[in-house]
Amino acid sequence: MQKWSVGVRPKEYETKTVEDVYNTVEELDTKEYEDPDYFYDELGRVRRTERKMAKKVPMMGTPPPIPPPMTPTHIAIHNPKNSTSKRWKIACVSATVTLLAVFILATIISFFFFVSSANTFQKESYGLPRPSMESSLLSKRSDMEITPNHLLTLLITKRKICILEAASGDEAKSRDAFSIDHLESARLIFHSNLSHAGVPVHPLQFQRFARSQGIDNDCHVIVYDRGQMIWSAYTVWIFKLFGHQKVSLLSGGYLGWKTHQARSGQYKTEQGDVAGKPRQGDFLASWNDSVIITYDDVLLNTEIDNFDVVDAQTKYEFLGTAQGALYGHIKGARNIPVDAVYDWAVGQWKDIDHLKGLFTNNALSLRKPVIIYCSTSLRSSMVWWALTRSGYNGKIYFGGWPEWVVRAPDGLKVIGTTVES
Numbered sequence: 258m259q260k261w262s263v264g265v266r267p268k269e270y271e272t273k274t275v276e277d278v279y280n281t282v283e284e285l286d287t288k289e290y291e292d293p294d295y296f297y298d299e300l301g302r303v304r305r306t307e308r309k310m311a312k313k314v315p316m317m318g319t320p321p322p323i324p325p326p327m328t329p330t331h332i333a334i335h336n337p338k339n340s341t342s343k344r345w346k347i348a349c350v351s352a353t354v355t356l357l358a359v360f361i362l363a364t365i366i367s368f369f370f371f372v373s374s375a376n377t378f379q380k381e382s383y384g385l386p387r388p389s390m391e392s393s394l395l396s397k398r399s400d401m402e403i404t405p406n407h408l409l410t411l412l413i414t415k416r417k418i419c420i421l422e423a424a425s426g427d428e429a430k431s432r433d434a435f436s437i438d439h440l441e442s443a444r445l446i447f448h449s450n451l452s453h454a455g456v457p458v459h460p461l462q463f464q465r466f467a468r469s470q471g472i473d474n475d476c477h478v479i480v481y482d483r484g485q486m487i488w489s490a491y492t493v494w495i496f497k498l499f500g501h502q503k504v505s506l507l508s509g510g511y512l513g514w515k516t517h518q519a520r521s522g523q524y525k526t527e528q529g530d531v532a533g534k535p536r537q538g539d540f541l542a543s544w545n546d547s548v549i550i551t552y553d554d555v556l557l558n559t560e561i562d563n564f565d566v567v568d569a570q571t572k573y574e575f576l577g578t579a580q581g582a583l584y585g586h587i588k589g590a591r592n593i594p595v596d597a598v599y600d601w602a603v604g605q606w607k608d609i610d611h612l613k614g615l616f617t618n619n620a621l622s623l624r625k626p627v628i629i630y631c632s633t634s635l636r637s638s639m640v641w642w643a644l645t646r647s648g649y650n651g652k653i654y655f656g657g658w659p660e661w662v663v664r665a666p667d668g669l670k671v672i673g674t675t676v677e678s
Contacts, residue, residue, distance in 0.1 A: 401646045402606075403479055403505040405517045409524060411477070412441065418477045419470070421446045422511070423488040434483060440514055441525040443481075444470050444535070448488065451495045455633045455655060457549075463499050464542035471535035474502070481507035481514070484604055487595070491638040494653065500543035506642065512604055548641070550628055550652040552660055558628065559588070559669050565621050566590040567651075569631040569640040570658065577673015585672035587630070587661055591619040595636045598643035612647045623648055630654040630661075 411418050420443040424431030428447050435445045450466050451458060472478065478496055482489040489506055496504040509516070518524035550564075558564045568590040573579040575592040586592065597615055599606055607615075621627060627649055631637045634655045644651040662670055 400503060400505055401642070402508050404508045405514050405524060408479060408507060408514075409517075413523075416477065417473070417475065418479055419472050420444070421470070421478065421480050421492065423480055423482040423492040424448060425483065425485055425488055431483075436528070436530055438526050438528055440481065440511070441527050443527075444531055446470070446492060448491070451492060452634070455657070455659075457495060457498060457655065460499050460542040460544055463495070464540060467499075467501075467540040467542070468538040469535070470538065472501075472538040472540045474540055476503075476538075478504045479507055480504065481510045484510050484512045486510060486599060486604070487635050487639055490642045491635050494548065494634075494638040494641060497548050498545050500545050501540065508606075509604060547650070548652055550654050552654070552656050552664060555587070555628060555630075555654050555661070556665065556669075564626050564628045564652070566628045566630075567619070567621070567640060567644075568592045568658075569595060569629055569636040571596075574632075577671065579673075583662060583672060584658070585662065585670055586658070587665070588669045588671055590630075591621070593619060593640055595639045598640055606643065606646075609647060612643055616644065616647060616649065621649065626650040626652060628652055628654050630657045632658050 408418075408420075420440055422435060422439055422443045422445050424435070424445055424447045426448060428449070431447070432445065439445070451463070457463075478501060480489045480492045480496075489510065493504050493506050507514070514524055514526070518526065555566075558566070566587055566589055568575050568586045570584070570586070570592070571579065571594050572592060574584040575586045575590075575594075577583075577585040593615065597607070598612060606612075621644075627644055629637045629641050629644070629651050630653070634653055634657060637653045637655075637657070641651045641653050662672065
């Protein structure tokens with residue numbers, strides 16, 4: 258075998274091609290050609306060694322610089338006792354808020370429960386309203402009665418008012434008196450426009466009549482009569498029954514206005530019938546059950562005693578000793594006749610202090626509503642007006658004694674013995 262030496266080309270190499278050369282060196286990287294200098298010289302061995310080492314041990318990069326030491330900005334102090342205290346405070350506040358919320362919720366639920374229970378009781382009480390003060394009084398005391406001076410002020414300032422003269426039971430006589438003289442811009446209203454045989458007319462019938470007189474929902478209705486006062490008081494009650502919000506009674510009536518006219522010409526009156534047809538009003542009637550009560554309600558009240566009962570008949574009618582009919586009263590009723598609330602001699606209502614003393618002496622309480630009745634509702638309306646003016650909540654039993662004496666059980670009526678006239 259021929260020895261190889263560095264830098265000397267073997268003779269066999271000259272006659273063989275590159276593919277015929279037998280390669281005894283382990284080739285890790287396959288080459289497209291063979292370079293003897295690369296494989297057999299010293300430099301080649303060094304390079305192969307470096308490559309093997311490079312593949313076995315990866316080159317380490319330059320390590321990052323060491324960061325400078327950090328300067329603390331605050332000192333954290335761990336206090337287990339303080340942390341526990343805060344947690345207890347949060348727990349206490351949460352418990353308090355939860356209990357308060359539960360209490361408020363329970364109060365609201367209880368309120369609605371009792372209200373619904375009360376309403377259910379009211380519906381089951383045969384339709385009888387609960388004995389409580391109404392959401393508001395029928396009207397303020399200042400609106401119940403209006404003086405001639407106040408009415409004159411409303412006329413001068415051209416306020417929206419509707420003046421009505423309530424006719425007496427004699428319509429022909431009332432029409433003649435109205436034609437001779439009446440208050441300026443007043444219109445005549447008859448009892449038959451309001452009631453039939455003591456029973457109020459239908460609300461729609463009254464609405465049509467009121468509109469024909471030019472009455473609106475927002476006008477101030479002022480009623481007067483020729484001094485009897487019983488007709489004007491009944492008219493005021495009818496307007497309240499059918500839902501008008503502002504109705505007043507003229508103090509002193511027609512005679513009181515004429516008295517002021519003698520002192521000043523500003524208190525004007527007119528002669529003859531009202532000229533022309535008034536414009537159509539827009540009054541909308543409704544049913545105000547806070548001023549009226551029926552037989553069934555009065556009968557139930559004899560058992561539950563939610564109302565005081567006042568008889569507006571005369572003393573002799575109340576005791577059953579009057580002549581001409583079977584008189585008497587509802588068992589347990591107090592007798593307050595019209596003469597006790599109105600002074601016929603001077604044509605004025607009794608003063609408010611007298612009325613309060615009268616009602617107190619008859620054991621009437623402001624906290625308890627009152628049922629008023631008579632034989633035709635006319636006298637009841639005067640007592641109702643006096644009670645309302647004094648702050649009481651009154652309801653008129655329009656059937657009155659004639660209905661009670663026929664329908665009520667014998668044990669609930671006190672009947673006299675005098676019938677002959």
